[in-house]
Amino acid sequence: MAEIARLRNVAFVGPHHAGKTTLVEAVLSYCGAIGRRGTIAEGTTVTDHEPECIAHAESTTVGFAHCSNNDIAITIVDTPGFIDFFEETKMALAGVDAAVVVVDAEPSRISQTQGLIDYLEALHLPHLFVVNKMDRPGADFESTLLALQQAYGRHVVAEQWPIGAAENFSGYVDLATMSAWTFADGTERQGTMPGQAPERAGRARAELLEAMADFDDHLMEELLEGLEPPADEVERDLCAECAHDQIVPVLVASAANGAGIPALVRAIEHWFPSPLDAPHVDAEGREIVADAQAPAVLRVIKTSIHPQSGKLSVVRVLCGTIDADATLTDLDRGAEKVRSGGLYRLQGKKQEPLPQAGPGAIVAIARLENVSTGDTLTANGHRVLLPRTAIAEPVFALAVKPRERIDEAKISLVLAKAIDEDPSLRLEREPVTHELLLLGNGEQHVAIALERLARKYKVDLESHSPAIPYLETITTGTEIHSRYKHQTGGHGQFADVWLRFEPRPRGAGVSFESRIVGGVVPRQFIPAVEKGVHEALARGPAGYPVADVHVTLFDGQYHDVDSSEQAFKTAAGMAVREALAKCGPILLEPIARVSVTQPTAFTSAVIAQLTGKRGQILGMNPSDRAGFDIVEADVPQVELSRYITELRTATQGLGTYAWRHERYDPAPANRVGPKAAVS
Numbered sequence: 231m232a233e234i235a236r237l238r239n240v241a242f243v244g245p246h247h248a249g250k251t252t253l254v255e256a257v258l259s260y261c262g263a264i265g266r267r268g269t270i271a272e273g274t275t276v277t278d279h280e281p282e283c284i285a286h287a288e289s290t291t292v293g294f295a296h297c298s299n300n301d302i303a304i305t306i307v308d309t310p311g312f313i314d315f316f317e318e319t320k321m322a323l324a325g326v327d328a329a330v331v332v333v334d335a336e337p338s339r340i341s342q343t344q345g346l347i348d349y350l351e352a353l354h355l356p357h358l359f360v361v362n363k364m365d366r367p368g369a370d371f372e373s374t375l376l377a378l379q380q381a382y383g384r385h386v387v388a389e390q391w392p393i394g395a396a397e398n399f400s401g402y403v404d405l406a407t408m409s410a411w412t413f414a415d416g417t418e419r420q421g422t423m424p425g426q427a428p429e430r431a432g433r434a435r436a437e438l439l440e441a442m443a444d445f446d447d448h449l450m451e452e453l454l455e456g457l458e459p460p461a462d463e464v465e466r467d468l469c470a471e472c473a474h475d476q477i478v479p480v481l482v483a484s485a486a487n488g489a490g491i492p493a494l495v496r497a498i499e500h501w502f503p504s505p506l507d508a509p510h511v512d513a514e515g516r517e518i519v520a521d522a523q524a525p526a527v528l529r530v531i532k533t534s535i536h537p538q539s540g541k542l543s544v545v546r547v548l549c550g551t552i553d554a555d556a557t558l559t560d561l562d563r564g565a566e567k568v569r570s571g572g573l574y575r576l577q578g579k580k581q582e583p584l585p586q587a588g589p590g591a592i593v594a595i596a597r598l599e600n601v602s603t604g605d606t607l608t609a610n611g612h613r614v615l616l617p618r619t620a621i622a623e624p625v626f627a628l629a630v631k632p633r634e635r636i637d638e639a640k641i642s643l644v645l646a647k648a649i650d651e652d653p654s655l656r657l658e659r660e661p662v663t664h665e666l667l668l669l670g671n672g673e674q675h676v677a678i679a680l681e682r683l684a685r686k687y688k689v690d691l692e693s694h695s696p697a698i699p700y701l702e703t704i705t706t707g708t709e710i711h712s713r714y715k716h717q718t719g720g721h722g723q724f725a726d727v728w729l730r731f732e733p734r735p736r737g738a739g740v741s742f743e744s745r746i747v748g749g750v751v752p753r754q755f756i757p758a759v760e761k762g763v764h765e766a767l768a769r770g771p772a773g774y775p776v777a778d779v780h781v782t783l784f785d786g787q788y789h790d791v792d793s794s795e796q797a798f799k800t801a802a803g804m805a806v807r808e809a810l811a812k813c814g815p816i817l818l819e820p821i822a823r824v825s826v827t828q829p830t831a832f833t834s835a836v837i838a839q840l841t842g843k844r845g846q847i848l849g850m851n852p853s854d855r856a857g858f859d860i861v862e863a864d865v866p867q868v869e870l871s872r873y874i875t876e877l878r879t880a881t882q883g884l885g886t887y888a889w890r891h892e893r894y895d896p897a898p899a900n901r902v903g904p905k906a907a908v909s
């Protein structure tokens with residue numbers, strides 16, 4: 231086991247496609263952990279090894295890798311950038327001590343990082359920015375830096391200034407030491423400062439020092455007196471201030487060309503804290519010191535299930551030491567005891583067996599049944615409560631059913647495994663339509679989960695937008711006389727009822743009352759009439775349940791021999807069907823109350839979008855989150871099936887919404903055709 235002070239646990243985060251996975255690959259290659267660098271195009275990178283990642287040429291789940299340099303052991307958590315997978319990223323972030331935020335050298339994309347940076351800041355997780363793709367035509371470091379500073383403040387400062395851009399991107403000036411470095415064959419060499427560079431780099435250095443001086447009185451004094459601080463002091467301050475999340479340095483890179491990698495690895499080694507300097511806290515805010523002798527405390531940060539070899543739980547060891555066959559207590563599952571089926575270090579899909587793991591390690595434990603991502607595991611029943619990562623409510627659903635007739639029980643079992651792997655998914659049975667819904671954080675999230683299930687468990691699932699739970703009702707009242715008379719051989723069937731139908735207020739439901747006097751319908755048959763009414767109202771002329779109707783049984787006849795419960799039930803059902811046709815039946819559609827949160831700049835776009843969905847805007851207020859507004863509206867549920875995707879498109883991925891069922895309103899006549907059966 232490596233000495234704790236020599237460990238670094240780093241997540242690579244940032245928007246979709248910024249180059250995180252490519253950068254991780256370049257770091258692994260530079261540190262000698264892998265031979266040839268894999269590429270996204272060939273599907274050969276270490277961390278994008280899942281078949282779904284390769285098929286979509288993007289990270290669809292969290293990946294793990296490790297390398298070492300200068301005797302520092304670095305564990306890397308590569309995360310998906312797509313907003314749909316942010317919940318998984320959040321759970322993995324609970325296991326690292328710092329983050330590399332990878333962004334494009336493209337200022338207009340910086341706003342997409344806001345949710346992520348807000349999250350890192352709330353965690354006080356030390357981080358730095360890498361402005362990647364500096365080799366791309368139009369790469370613009372200065373504007374990107376400015377956009378970062380405008381979004382996140384002046385403690386975000388350049389520590390490097392690029393030399394050239396696009397096809398001329400050839401190196402950088404290190405602003406702490408004011409030395410120029412040029413890229414050569416995956417390494418970098420000290421060079422001479424080219425023409426324009428010193429002046430611009432000098433100003434950037436002054437900005438860096440000023441930002442750092444905010445946290446360091448000695449440096450402040452030196453600057454005020456016009457003294458040049460020594461390079462080793464600058465480096466020391468930078469380490470301390472980055473490790474304490476005071477300064478957020480900005481670096482440059484071209485991951486595809488391996489440019490900027492040595493400096494990034496150096497930054498991870500020097501500026502980011504080891505587990506000793508980044509203590510995690512329990513739910514009461516008490517520090518958990520990374521002590522190898524303490525009773526073990528682990529947090530599960532990712533779960534994956536392999537159909538053959540079983541479950542793998544990736545854990546961060548916060549303190550203590552565990553063996554490969556350790557028995558652990560799952561404090562989130564009623565202190566259930568679980569036994570490790572093997573301990574591994576992950577290099578992408580490769581599992582390297584380990585005899586032991588100590589504080590700071592990120593390792594995979596095999597076959598921990600009934601253990602989920604986010605759980606706290608401890609040795610010897612030691613009780614420690616860790617704060618749980620809050621998971622956002624799902625915002626997208628698909629109805630799923632097997633394409634072929636296999637039993638429902640197997641489908642539920644398989645879907646439960648998907649949720650076991652990813653607790654931000656949810657499974658629900660829709661109470662009105664009875665469809666099985668898989669819910670998640672966006673179209674991609676749910677679609678990829680289904681792809682994964684199809685691959686792993688060979689189940690062919692059909693999915694579609696959930697059916698809308700429409701209802702039907704009547705708009706006028708009527709009285710119906712219904713007689714059921716049937717003569718077959720011996721015994722006949724006879725029932726005669728008079729039923730009154732009246733509309734009830736919206737939301738009042740169905741009610742039944744008997745006003746029979748004098749026993750014209752004997753008491754024992756009245757429940758059969760009521761049952762016949764309810765059964766017939768379960769499916770109106772358009773196929774949906776009928777709501778908000780009051781039915782009164784007020785007269786009838788019977789026959790001593792031929793009347794039966796069945797006959798009265800049948801007569802009541804006939805009456806209902808006749809009444810529904812006569813009483814101006816209409817369709818009721820569910821209306822959702824939505825609460826949309828988006829940056830103020832997008833508020834009018836959000837309102838326009840909601841209005842276009844027949845939404846009724848109820849109000850607009852500033853959110854608790856600075857720079858964000860909340861719009862409240864009532865919107866027909868049928869308009870919301872893809873709303874999360876449309877909202878994200880309209881708000882650069884920053885809009886979110888929550889909804890709940892509010893009421894039923896009459897549906898506009900042209901909106902719904904005859905419907906598929908609701909069983």
Ligand SMILES: Nc1nc2c(ncn2[C@@H]2O[C@H](COP(=O)(O)OP(=O)(O)O)[C@@H](O)[C@H]2O)c(=O)[nH]1
Pocket residue numbers: 244245246247248249250251252253270271287288289311332362363364365366483484485486487
């Ligand atoms: N030109 C250029 N392309 C890059 C660079 N880094 C990544 N890419 C490409 O950008 C795409 C997205 O990269 P990927 O590593 O999957 O990004 P991620 O979504 O952040 O993990 C891939 O096609 C990469 O080959 C870079 O520095 N320069």
Ligand SMILES: [Mg+2]
Pocket residue numbers: 250251252278288289308309310311
């Ligand atoms: Mg990726």
